[in-house]
Amino acid sequence: MDLFVFRPLWGVATPLRDALPAFRAQGYRGVEAPLPDVAHASGFKALVREHDLEYIPLIFTSDLGDGAPNFKAHLDSFQRELDVALTFAPTLVNVHAGVDHWSEREADAFFAGALDVERNAPVPVAFETHRGRTLFTPWATRRLVETFPDLRLTADFSHWVCVCERLLDDQLDTFHRIAPHVVHIHARVGFEEGPQVSDPRAPEFDLHLKTHERWWTLVWEAQRARGAQRSTLTPEFGPPPYQPVLPYTRAPVAPLADICDWMANRQAERFANFERARIP
Numbered sequence: 137m138d139l140f141v142f143r144p145l146w147g148v149a150t151p152l153r154d155a156l157p158a159f160r161a162q163g164y165r166g167v168e169a170p171l172p173d174v175a176h177a178s179g180f181k182a183l184v185r186e187h188d189l190e191y192i193p194l195i196f197t198s199d200l201g202d203g204a205p206n207f208k209a210h211l212d213s214f215q216r217e218l219d220v221a222l223t224f225a226p227t228l229v230n231v232h233a234g235v236d237h238w239s240e241r242e243a244d245a246f247f248a249g250a251l252d253v254e255r256n257a258p259v260p261v262a263f264e265t266h267r268g269r270t271l272f273t274p275w276a277t278r279r280l281v282e283t284f285p286d287l288r289l290t291a292d293f294s295h296w297v298c299v300c301e302r303l304l305d306d307q308l309d310t311f312h313r314i315a316p317h318v319v320h321i322h323a324r325v326g327f328e329e330g331p332q333v334s335d336p337r338a339p340e341f342d343l344h345l346k347t348h349e350r351w352w353t354l355v356w357e358a359q360r361a362r363g364a365q366r367s368t369l370t371p372e373f374g375p376p377p378y379q380p381v382l383p384y385t386r387a388p389v390a391p392l393a394d395i396c397d398w399m400a401n402r403q404a405e406r407f408a409n410f411e412r413a414r415i416p
Contacts, residue, residue, distance in 0.1 A: 137360055139407040140227075140368045141400045142192055145169035147375030147392050152180070156187045162397065163404075166190030166227060168370045171220055181224060192320070192370070193221040196232045197246075207246040210234055215253050218261065227368065228260040228320060230290045234270030240279070243270050247284050255286075262319045264290040267331065272299055274310045281317045291318040292372070293351050294326025301328045303347050311351050315358040322372040323352065323403050332373060334380040335390040337398055349406065356410055367407070371399035 143164040148155050159167065166189045172180040184191050195217035197210040214233065221229045234246050247263075247270075254261040265271045271280065271289070274296055281287050291314075297303060304311075325336045325348050333341045352369075359367050373379065373395050380389050 137356075137364055137411065138366045139404060140165040140190070140366055141404055142166045142168045142190070142227075142368060142370040143400070144370050144372045144374075144396065146372065147379075152183055156183050156189060160187045160189055162400075164189070164400070166192060168192040168194065168230065168372070170194045170196070171217070171224075177224075184224075190227040191224055192228055192230055192368070193224055193226050194230045194232070195221050197234060199235075205242075207234070207238065207242045207249075211246055211249045211253070214250055218254065218257065222257060222259070226259055228262055229254075229257070230320060231261060231263045232266050232269050233263045236268055236270065236272045236276075238270060243276070243280065244283060246270070247280060247287060251284060251286055260288055260319050262288045262290040264322070265292050265295055267295045267299055272296075274300070274304065274307050274314070278310050278313055281314060287317055288319045289314065289317045290320040290322060291315075291351070291355055292322035292324060292331075293348055294322070294324045294331045297326035297328065297344075297348075298331040303328070303344065305347075311354055315351075315354040316362065318355045318358065319368070321352055321355055321367075321369040323348075323369050323399050324372050330380075332378055332380070335395060336373075337390075337395070349403075352403070353406075353410065356407065360414075369400075369403055369407075371396045371403070373399070 141164055143159045145167055171193050197214045199206055199209045200213060218229060263271060265277055271277045325333045325344050327333050327344050333344055336345050356367060373392060375392055376388055379392060381387060382389060
């Protein structure tokens with residue numbers, strides 16, 4: 137199994153014509169970002185192809201306010217966004233789906249419809265574990281993967297740590313149950329009061345970092361067990377106001393690009409050790 141690390145474009149201020157070749161030179165295999173607007177779509181496609189990069193688009197379901205049942209509006213927007221995303225020949229499609237206040241009946245209706253929609257997609261479609269969305273807790277997610285065995289996930293466990301306000305040491309069985317459904321990892325470290333620590337390199341966050349890494353290893357083990365040929369990961373740390381800032385100046389507390397690159401390199405090394413460990 138090979139690890140393909142994707143660079144998030146979140147917070148990248150450098151023009152893409154300069155940023156993309158630099159990312160490729162650093163060893164990133166692709167980029168992850170929301171869909172570009174229509175005016176920039178063709179130029180974005182051309183740049184990604186020119187620099188031999190893959191692309192993971194992020195799409196968002198929404199209530200369009202058209203009077204349709206809430207889950208139906210989200211399902212309609214999912215269909216439209218997915219159709220556009222597939223025109224980019226993506227590696228996979230990452231989805232922020234639904235809302236956290238849905239009843240189980242509404243959540244089930246949405247995912248039943250979404251799985252019907254994505255069943256014929258030529259690439260995996262993965263639904264992200266994210267605050268404010270349907271997969272906002274370990275328990276909601278576990279219920280849904282048990283209800284829908286074909287449901288594939290993007291694992292961003294930092295959101296669960298924030299929502300649950302703890303490192304979830306009591307939920308290892310749930311992580312084991314969810315891991316076989318994960319096809320993509322967002323390697324961001326959360327803490328009890330937020331989805332992004334100020335700097336994962338800092339010693340005060342060593343426990344948080346290593347706890348998240350144990351969860352990511354569970355995903356790798358599940359991917360290996362099902363015979364996956366590749367694993368994908370994005371070190372998705374975000375800029376201010378997602379990133380903590382100093383008061384008054386609002387200066388970021390650490391260089392965002394350095395954090396993303398450090399995490400990418402650390403997980404690439406961990407994965408290499410993970411793969412070597414299976415060789416007798």
